[in-house]
Amino acid sequence: IRDISVIETPPEERLPVITRVIKTDEEIKNALMKELERGGQVYFLHNKVEDIESVAESVRKLVPHARLGIAHGQMTAEGMESVLYSFYQGELDILVCTTIVENGIDIANANTIIINNAAHFGLAQVYQLKGRVGRSRRRGYCYMLVPSMTSINEIARKRLKIIQQLSDLGSGVKIAFYDLQLRGAGDLLGADQSGFMVKIGYELFLQMIEEAVKELKGELNNSRETEVASALPYFISAEYIEDVSLRFDYYRRFSKIQSEKDMRALLDDLTQVYGEMRPETENLGWIMLMKNIAGKAYAEKLAIHTGRVRITFDKDTPVSPAKLVEVLSEAKAVYKFENENSLVLYFEKKDNFLEKTCEILSELIEE
Structure with a gap:
């Protein structure tokens, strides 16, 4: 119903994030060391709270000298704030975290992100996570960790291939279209929804969507x-x-x-x-x-x-x-x-x- 506006001009001096697939502990260690040696910080993303402590311990064994913290959504607000503040101040070298850092985190010195079990994420989410790094003049790196390419399905392999190929700045809209092709379009006006638009009429349906958006924005009616x-x-x-x-x-x-x-x-x-x-x-x-x-x-x-x-x-x-x-x-x-x-x-x-x-x-x- 509406046209799409695309912003294709990146901020000045911003460099594209290099995206690679890695599989072994040795590759993980090399990625961590490369960032730490240039004085940077690393996000190590593991999206399971149940075993995030053990994963953090595995990372610690790879780089024993690194200062490491953990952040996830089941922590108290004070604990989360303390860890993120320490990472922001440069008191931590590696932050082992869940996707809680997906939005609202802007740390210029954190320019490497390693996404564990990257095949489990959608295209748009990986692209969003990749956007946590490379937010300054320094080159960012996104490493997608998978056990092996043969152990994941074809759709997941396509996702990983696409995210590696589309690394240029401003590729978000292209990623979105590929994601649409892989997952299929939604059916806002059709019978695949839990309700039927024809039962309430198109005009009322649009009005309901508009009112819901206004309510979320806090606009008075x-x-x-x-x-x-x-x-x-x-x-x-x-x-x-x-x-x-x-x-x-x-x-x-x-x-x-x-x-x-x-x-x-x-x-x-x-x-x-x-x-x-x-x-x-x-x-x-x-x-x-x-x-x-x-x-x-x-x-x-x-x-x-x-x-x-x-x-x-x-x-x-x-x-x-x-x-x-x-x-x-x-x-x-x-x-x-x-x-x-x-x-x-x-x-x-x-x-x-x-x-x-x-x-x-x-x-x-x-x-």
Whole structure:
């Protein structure tokens, strides 16, 4: 639905990380010694907490003179902070750790990472881990440790080959596409999910995703999700726009309109590209606009029939009864209160009742 922007220019003086597969203790020792001899530090990544102590002891035997620390997610916050701070200050030479260092760690002097059992990791994760080193002017090294190439499956071998070949700076997007090929695409809109998008409708599905993202970002929501029940058809037919992806894109754009100007511009765009506007698609424009405006008035539900619209407000609506009566009087609307939260508007056949309802709702939310 959205285009992709790719940043291909690396930071100044940044060098690509060299990636290699290693198999033996001797190769591990050489990698450790190479980094320590140039005054650097090493991440040794082992992603099993159960035996991380024994692995750390094996590493210690390879380089007895090195100062070594351990970090994993089951440590106390104070213990973790102490170890990472010591590593950051250069008081430790080697940090034996889990993938807890995958994000948020930026230590310029740590320029070698050894990933134990690298065949168990996905492409994107190895690429992310590789990004922990080579974050300064000094060359970084990523060693992927595997018992033997014959002991791992074909997919794992392909992953290791790809991560070695794509070592240039800015290769992240290429890695992502290869990962997509190896693992297969997801099915956000299809039946392979645990729920079915068709049961709730595409427009509501997009709205739910957008709200979830806003919630994670901590953004305030000053509107309500308004349910629409309409006796009028409102959709874009396959005969009008044959291409499914284009049709979905227009649904997305209709779901976001906030003003009559935006809505009319979108209808004009459709008319210019696909010909004469169909009634059900024009209804879609007005009903989506009505729904979005009604949400700002804290309307829970819109029930739309020819010449009649029922609006049910949330009990916490910011629209006061006095403001509601004032707007309805100025609009010379015919209406009836069914109860304290429900209002029915009545219109004559000659009226464009969808447009008039949008106008009334717009007046209600004006400061």
